[in-house]
Amino acid sequence: MNRPHIPVLCDFVTELLTPETQSLIIDGTFGFGGHYSQLISKMPADSTYVGIDRDSAAIDFGTAHYGQESRLRLVHNTYENMTQICTELNLPLATGILLDLGISSFQLDASGKGFRFQGENEPLDMRMGEGCSFTAADIVNTWDKSAILDVLERYGDIRNGAKFVDIVCETRFKSPYLNTADLIHSIKKGFYFANSRRRYVQTCQTVFQALRIAVNDELGQLERFLEQSKSLLAVQGRLAIITFHSVEDKMVKRFTRENKDWITPINKKVIQLNYHEAKKNTRARSAKLRVLVREH
Ligand SMILES: C[S@@+](CC[C@H](N)C(=O)[O-])C[C@H]1O[C@@H](n2cnc3c(N)ncnc32)[C@H](O)[C@@H]1O
Known part of the structure; x- marks a missing residue:
């Protein structure tokens, strides 16, 4: 299968998360590896990229398509368990963490789990996978x-x-x-x-x-992840979060405000799709990217 999802704001994510030296990037919503593919091509040889996804279809796709890449470690789990995953894999603090929230085009179009109202009649399930x-x-x-x-x-x-x-x-x-x-x-x-x-x-x-x-307890997942994010990020490490829903974006904004003693947003204004990307990727029109840096 070809990659069934167009990654959103990929150039911004790559520019803002790619480090110059050895690095660890944790991608809590690996999906079909759209962001991964671009980021890994810029990462130094001794780096590690951890891809987490709760959907086994995403992990199976990643294993089949990117399994040869020795810097990649795929984990079938939810990102709210990131601390536990990092401990089990014996990982250092991350130089970058990415969350691209919401649902993939594959889940919407082809998972058969009833995420969409147009198209085939499907069972009313909507579980993305792990933790539901x-x-x-x-x-x-x-x-x-x-x-x-x-x-x-x-x-x-x-x-x-x-x-x-x-x-x-x-x-x-x-x-x-x-x-x-x-x-x-x-x-x-x-x-x-x-x-x-x-x-x-x-x-x-x-x-x-x-x-x-x-x-999928999507807001609970985000809340519990944000609470542990300080202990996951290295100093000067960056946390990039793409939201698709105003409630999620408000949570990230509130988190930034309440933690301004250690975290700073890179951009004062939220990053959104430009006209051309929005035209090509209409489903992702509401995407908002915020990138935060751990200062100390
Ligand atoms: C928008 S897609 C990510 C697409 C990916 N960035 C790409 O470019 O291919 C969101 C993915 O996150 C996964 N996901 C959503 N919530 C999750 C959670 N709490 N833990 C782990 N994975 C999650 C979904 O299963 C889905 O595959």
């Missing part, structure tokens, strides 16, 4: 009304979901939600689109996104 204890179907079939509303509001900024959640709670009694088509059916009944295709697409996208974030 419930599926999207479990949420809609078993969580109470207020908990589902909370997921929609917190992770999708959906404030008019009450009718949809009532419909979900009535429907699941008669027949549980099994696949994406079941969910889409209830979205169509539970929201008002005023005949606007754009509003319909946006609503489906945000409902699916909210469930995915909850299933």
